[in-house]
Amino acid sequence: MYEDENVLNYNNRFWFKIFIISLVLLIISYIFYAYYQRNPNGANFVGLLYGVLGLLAILLLMYYGIRKRTYNTTFGTLKGWLSFHIYIGVLTLVIVPMHAGFKFGINVHTLSFLLMAIVVLSGLFGTYFYINFPVKFTKYGKELLYDEFDDEINKFINQMYILSKKKSKFFVQKCEEAISYGVPKGQKAWQIIFNIGSKNATSESDYLTQINKDLHKIQESERDDYQRLAVLSLQKIELQNRFLAQMRIKNILEVWLYIHLPVSFAMLVALTIHIVSVIYYNGFSMFIP
Numbered sequence: 001m002y003e004d005e006n007v008l009n010y011n012n013r014f015w016f017k018i019f020i021i022s023l024v025l026l027i028i029s030y031i032f033y034a035y036y037q038r039n040p041n042g043a044n045f046v047g048l049l050y051g052v053l054g055l056l057a058i059l060l061l062m063y064y065g066i067r068k069r070t071y072n073t074t075f076g077t078l079k080g081w082l083s084f085h086i087y088i089g090v091l092t093l094v095i096v097p098m099h100a101g102f103k104f105g106i107n108v109h110t111l112s113f114l115l116m117a118i119v120v121l122s123g124l125f126g127t128y129f130y131i132n133f134p135v136k137f138t139k140y141g142k143e144l145l146y147d148e149f150d151d152e153i154n155k156f157i158n159q160m161y162i163l164s165k166k167k168s169k170f171f172v173q174k175c176e177e178a179i180s181y182g183v184p185k186g187q188k189a190w191q192i193i194f195n196i197g198s199k200n201a202t203s204e205s206d207y208l209t210q211i212n213k214d215l216h217k218i219q220e221s222e223r224d225d226y227q228r229l230a231v232l233s234l235q236k237i238e239l240q241n242r243f244l245a246q247m248r249i250k251n252i253l254e255v256w257l258y259i260h261l262p263v264s265f266a267m268l269v270a271l272t273i274h275i276v277s278v279i280y281y282n283g284f285s286m287f288i289p
């Protein structure tokens, strides 16, 4: 058992070991194949074996989506399936070019390979976040769920309203500004991700400068409450910024799947056309050695 077990070293690096062994066997087999065949391509018996192997791997990789949503099963752990998914997923990048004899063209066969490569690359990207996500999260403290964030923000807002009761017009105006200052307004996932740290996170130092500017405009009798308002506002800004930072990480975690999942289905369509068309043109006899 590893101290911090993750999807890459799961179960004593079981799938990593399988990955290395398979990679070595594949390379050795291809050296023999290329030596004897002279013109390796997808249409001869050995080339087709690689093709069928690639298809099997892809079907098992697609099965992960079903396994992820099946809760009442003991058919391997989900972490184990993901570990398998990652290593065997990367292996398809070797199996399929071997199937194609490293020859590509402008056709539906190559399209299915390109789509598969996009799926694999997006998978690498996702795995990176999958592994780093808990570490980064703790940097911002305990995870805030949306409801908790809502409750805490409302507590600040209520306290601010109480402070503004029976105060001058200017105080009330400053209070309203503080309440609406930097509240995340239903920002879209993409915006939160790409405006990293800039427009979304409101700066506490900008706000402090503003407070100091306004302080002398506040009546003497309201100054203590104004300072209380300032403290509440700063705490509120900190909470908002913490929530935005967490949302950003969460969104990155989910956004890559918007590529991974639909492209894997598009690849499956292209692959079906590829297989049906080659069988249509060459017949089943190509499977006979």
Ligand code: HEM
Pocket (backbone or CB within 6 Å): 041, 042, 043, 048, 051, 052, 054, 055, 058, 096, 099, 100, 103, 104, 105, 106, 107, 109, 110, 111, 112, 113, 116, 271, 274, 275, 278, 282, 286
């Ligand atoms: C049961 C599975 C498969 C069968 C029967 C099969 C069959 C074939 C055949 C007969 C060819 C030669 C076509 C030609 O020379 O015109 C070929 C080439 C190719 N196949 Fe497959 N294939 C399979 C799986 C796959 C998979 C899983 C991929 C990729 C995702 C793939 C990608 C390609 C590519 C890129 C070529 C080369 C195209 C070229 O030379 O321009 N195949 N396949």
Ligand code: HEM
Pocket (backbone or CB within 6 Å): 058, 061, 062, 063, 064, 065, 066, 068, 082, 085, 086, 087, 088, 089, 090, 092, 116, 119, 120, 121, 122, 123, 124, 125, 126, 127, 130, 257, 260, 261, 264
């Ligand atoms: C041909 C290759 C691949 C196919 C067809 C494929 C397909 C899929 C599918 C269907 C899902 C389920 C998504 C869902 O239902 O939410 C998934 C999830 C995932 N895949 Fe892949 N994948 C491939 C390769 C890879 C590779 C190479 C990696 C990593 C290097 C990877 C990493 C992941 C991760 C991290 C998840 C999400 C796990 C989770 O949310 O539980 N995939 N993939």
